[in-house]
Amino acid sequence: xxxxxxxxxDLKDICFSYPGxxxxxxxxxFCLGKEQRLGLIGPNGCGKSTLMHLLMGLNKPExxxxxxxxxxxxxxxxxxxxxxxxGFVFQNADDQLFSPTVIEDVAFGLLNMGKSPQEAVALSxxxxxxxxxxxxxxxxxxxxxxxxxxxxxxxxxLVMEPQVLLLDEPTTGLDERTVERIIRVLNDLDIxxxxxxxxxxxxxxxxxxxxxxxxxxxxxxxxxDQFRAAS
Amino acid sequence: MLSEAFAQxxxxxxxxxxxxxxxxxxxxxxxxxxxxxxxxxxxxxTLSVILVLTSGLPLKDVAKxxxxxxxxxxxxxxxLPITFAPPPAFLLGPVACSxxxxxxxxxxxxxxxxxxxxxxxLIATMSIATLGHGLNRLRMPRKIVYLLLIAxxxxxxxxxxxxxxxxxxxxxxxxxxxxxxxxxxYAYLFGMLLVRALAxxxxxxxxxxxxxFKGKFYCIHQFSFSSTDRIxxxxxxxxxxxxxxxxxxxxxxx
Numbered sequence: 001x002x003x004x005x006x007x008x009x010d011l012k013d014i015c016f017s018y019p020g021x022x023x024x025x026x027x028x029x030f031c032l033g034k035e036q037r038l039g040l041i042g043p044n045g046c047g048k049s050t051l052m053h054l055l056m057g058l059n060k061p062e063x064x065x066x067x068x069x070x071x072x073x074x075x076x077x078x079x080x081x082x083x084x085x086x087g088f089v090f091q092n093a094d095d096q097l098f099s100p101t102v103i104e105d106v107a108f109g110l111l112n113m114g115k116s117p118q119e120a121v122a123l124s125x126x127x128x129x130x131x132x133x134x135x136x137x138x139x140x141x142x143x144x145x146x147x148x149x150x151x152x153x154x155x156x157x158l159v160m161e162p163q164v165l166l167l168d169e170p171t172t173g174l175d176e177r178t179v180e181r182i183i184r185v186l187n188d189l190d191i192x193x194x195x196x197x198x199x200x201x202x203x204x205x206x207x208x209x210x211x212x213x214x215x216x217x218x219x220x221x222x223x224x225d226q227f228r229a230a231s
Numbered sequence: 232m233l234s235e236a237f238a239q240x241x242x243x244x245x246x247x248x249x250x251x252x253x254x255x256x257x258x259x260x261x262x263x264x265x266x267x268x269x270x271x272x273x274x275x276x277t278l279s280v281i282l283v284l285t286s287g288l289p290l291k292d293v294a295k296x297x298x299x300x301x302x303x304x305x306x307x308x309x310x311l312p313i314t315f316a317p318p319p320a321f322l323l324g325p326v327a328c329s330x331x332x333x334x335x336x337x338x339x340x341x342x343x344x345x346x347x348x349x350x351x352x353l354i355a356t357m358s359i360a361t362l363g364h365g366l367n368r369l370r371m372p373r374k375i376v377y378l379l380l381i382a383x384x385x386x387x388x389x390x391x392x393x394x395x396x397x398x399x400x401x402x403x404x405x406x407x408x409x410x411x412x413x414x415x416x417y418a419y420l421f422g423m424l425l426v427r428a429l430a431x432x433x434x435x436x437x438x439x440x441x442x443x444f445k446g447k448f449y450c451i452h453q454f455s456f457s458s459t460d461r462i463x464x465x466x467x468x469x470x471x472x473x474x475x476x477x478x479x480x481x482x483x484x485x
Contacts, residue, residue, distance in 0.1 A: 058437050080443075088441040094388050095434040100360035100380055107451050112443035117451040140360070142387045160442065 007070075008032045008164050008192055009055060014064035016050060016216075024050045025061070026216035032164065032192055039203035039224060040196045042213030048196045049091070051213075052166050055194075056088050069163065084113065087162030091169045093149035094142075102128070102144075102152055103137040109160040127159040128152075131185060147178030154185060165193035171202050204228045237355040242287040245356045248460040249365035252353040255467045260346045262474055271478040272341040278470055279348035286352040293351055300347055304340040311336040359383045364452040373448045385431070392427055396420050 009032040016025040024047045032038055040048050053059045054066065057079025066073040068082045090096045099105035103124055110120035128136055131151055136144075144152060150170065157165065171179045179202065186193065186206045197203050203210055204227035212220040238245075244252070263275045283293055315332030354362065363380040367373065400416060407413045436444075 053437075056437075056441050058440070080445075083441055083443055086441075088438070090434065090438050090441075092434070095431065096438045098381055098384055098435050098439065100358075100363065100384060104451060108439075108444075108449075109442035111449035111451070112445060112447075117449065117453075120449075121451050140358075142384060156442065 006034050008034060008036075008068070009194075010065075010067040011051075011054075012065045012067075014051075014054065014066070015062045016047075016054060016059065017062065018050075024216055025054070028064070028217055030211075030218060032194060034192060036192050036209060037186075037207040038192075038194045039207035039210040040194060040213060041198065041200070041203065041210060046213045047216045048213055049168055052088065052168055052194070052196065055166060056083065056086060084160070085163040087157035087160060087165045089154055089157050089165070089167045089170060091172065093146070093153040096153040096156060097141040097144075097149060100140060101137070102133075102139045102141060105141060105152065106156050106159050109156060113160065124155075124159055127155050131155050131158075132181075147174050147181075150174060150178060151181065151185075154182070158189075163191055165189065165191060167193065167195040169196050169198070171197060171199060200227050235355075235358050236292065237286075237288055237351065238358045238361075240287060240356055242285060242356070243459070243463075244282065244286045244352055246459070247353075247463055248454055248456050249357050249361050250368055250454060251456075251460055251464050251467070252357065253362070253365050253369060255471070256349050256353045258471055259349050259474075262471060262478075263342050263345055266342075266474070266478045267338065268478055268481055269338075269341075270481055271474055272338060272345065274477060275474055276341050276345040276348075278474075279345040279352065282352035283348050286356055288351065288356070293348070296351060297344060297347060300343050301340070304336070304343060307336040307339055308333070364450060365454070367450050368452075368454055377448050381435075385428075385435075388431070389424065389428055393420075393424055396423060 009030070011028060011030040014025050014028040014030070015023065017023045024045075028047070028051070030051065040051070042048055050059065054061055055068070057073065057076065069085055071078065071082070073079055073082065097105050099108060103121060106124035106127060107117070107120040110123055111117065115123070125134075125137065128134055131154065133148075133151060133155060136148070136152065139148075141149070141152070154170075170182055174182070183202065183205050186195070195203065195206060200210075204224050207224045210222055210224050210227065211218045214220075259275070259278075263272065266272060266275070283290075312328040312332035315329040315335065357365070360380065363376050363383075366379070367376045397420065400420065405416060407417075
């Protein structure tokens with residue numbers, strides 16, 4: 001059913017506000033197609049992260065409809081199923097890596113999906129290997145460097161084989177080499193993704209389209225190639 | 232910074248099955264804590280010294296850890312003899328001292344040192360992660376195990392956050408003193424730490440939800456109980472029986 005539908009994520013007239021703060025999202029419309037790699041850019045506080053949280057069902061919109069993989073989301077039960085297909089990489093890797101060792105954190109999602117411990121460990125090892133993180137299995141998560149944490153948290157999400165990946169400012173605070181590694185990982189993926197970033201250069205190299213947000217709406221859409229020429 | 236300095240090592244105790252170590256250390260502590268006879272306590276202390284020596288840990292560092300508890304024990308020696316009822320057995324200058332109080336302080340000292348050394352030799356020689364999984368395998372409720380593991384995981388993040396905040400106030404010229412401004416600043420600092428910890432807990436929970444968390448934790452670790460473990464389990468059980476026997480059969484010497 002999802003295969004036939006070219007639209008993976010469809011938001012219609014979404015409104016959202018945090019208590020005590022004005023509207024964050026204002027009649028927002030958003031659509032992510034198959035094989036689309038979308039960059040989301042905009043000033044701080046314009047609602048980029050909020051949009052991601054809405055997609056994951058972590059916040060509930062005041063009005064509007066969210067359709068993910070052809071299914072309209074009505075509540076927590078729908079989102080619970082949807083989260084198996086949607087991977088979300090948090091901005092701060094310390095929020096994502098809560099297990100003592102790397103292998104346990106990578107296996108966590110698989111175990112939640114009902115895989116056996118042996119299977120989960122085997123798949124996790126393979127995932128780490130494919131990200132050039134072999135040998136990290138028994139490293140202690142809090143002792144990793146910032147770049148290693150980011151790559152491991154990417155692994156924890158990718159290992160669940162999501163159909164759509166959401167990344168919230170994946171390059172913040174990372175050195176050039178780690179950013180290069182992340183760009184390579186993203187370019188090797190064959191799934192659709194949405195990436196929030198403030199760096200045009202990074203977006204130009206990883207996305208097909210760039211949406212600019214302002215005042216809780218998507219103000220401007222264009223192809224990433226426009227920025228590629230400039231950079 | 233917290234470190235698991237003792238967890239790295241190659242001694243036989245480091246290699247023993249964590250479950251065996253946890254169970255023995257727990258039983259030993261309980262047995263010694265309820266024992267009253269000095270022979271039992273001294274035997275327990277000897278056993279703990281032997282275990283520390285077997286673990287091959289740097290003795291200087293072990294002594295450093297023991298200092299903390301023994302400073303407290305010195306306090307007991309100073310306070311218990313003069314405060315213990317029934318009234319005094321002998322006089323030390325103008326101060327009335329009770330023999331019972333002195334013996335009690337000695338018992339507490341023996342017990343605390345023996346128990347602490349057994350924990351240093353058996354429990355401190357495994358990482359917190361191993362301890363958590365060992366407890367898990369021993370059917371400790373998962374919620375408690377994960378409370379331990381996650382608390383340990385985020386202590387470091389909180390410590391960093393604390394360091395960042397306190398550097399930030401220092402570079403703006405804050406010098407702690409005995410005044411309201413200092414108290415207020417520290418109150419803000421700890422308040423902010425608490426608020427941030429809460430916010431972080433929320434985000435960690437959200438990230439777990441995003442990976443399909445349904446309130447159940449799974450453990451990927453398997454421990455194997457080797458023949459060495461079996462032999463050691465025999466020895467350790469025997470010492471427990473001997474210690475218990477000493478306590479039961481021998482009437483108190485004093």
